[in-house]
Amino acid sequence: MQPYSEPPPPVPPPMMGAPRQMAxxxxxxxxxxxxxxxxxxxxxxxxxxxHAAFLIPPPGAAPPSDYTNLIRTLGWTAVVSMDLAVSLxxxxxxxxxxxxxxxxxxxxxxxxxxxxxxxxxxxxxxSPFPIFGRFL
Numbered sequence: 802m803q804p805y806s807e808p809p810p811p812v813p814p815p816m817m818g819a820p821r822q823m824a825x826x827x828x829x830x831x832x833x834x835x836x837x838x839x840x841x842x843x844x845x846x847x848x849x850x851x852h853a854a855f856l857i858p859p860p861g862a863a864p865p866s867d868y869t870n871l872i873r874t875l876g877w878t879a880v881v882s883m884d885l886a887v888s889l890x891x892x893x894x895x896x897x898x899x900x901x902x903x904x905x906x907x908x909x910x911x912x913x914x915x916x917x918x919x920x921x922x923x924x925x926x927x928s929p930f931p932i933f934g935r936f937l
Contacts, residue, residue: 836893840886847882850875880927887923891916 854875860868894916898909 833893833897836889840889840893843882843886843889847879847886850879850882854879883923883927887920890919 854872857868857872857875894912897904898913904912
């Protein structure tokens with residue numbers, strides 16, 4: 802064997818540290834986005850059902866059972882959807898406001914205020930009107 806006239810090429814250094822592993826599970830940001838979509842869908846379904854119940858004209862004579870059942874179904878769909886949307890909003894506000902330390906204080910206050918106003922408006926709109934007796 803002949804001696805080398807030039808030194809061998811340098812060897813690249815090994816990788817530093819362990820390779821990064823991909824995070825498993827769903828991130829908090831994704832949960833917030835999905836919760837927003839779910840709340841939006843529930844509000845849409847609730848308001849659509851509520852408006853449909855009021856916009857379907859009653860028949861001229863005594864209301865038949867089909868009409869009454871349709872109005873009841875639309876009313877209950879509206880009430881249940883809106884109640885779920887309100888409860889998810891309040892729950893999400895408490896989870897984000899109490900648990901997430903990376904959310905600024907102004908955002909936390911905004912989330913709490915939104916949940917409080919949404920709940921108050923739904924209670925004001927939903928409870929005192931005797932129209933909801935029409936759904937029962």
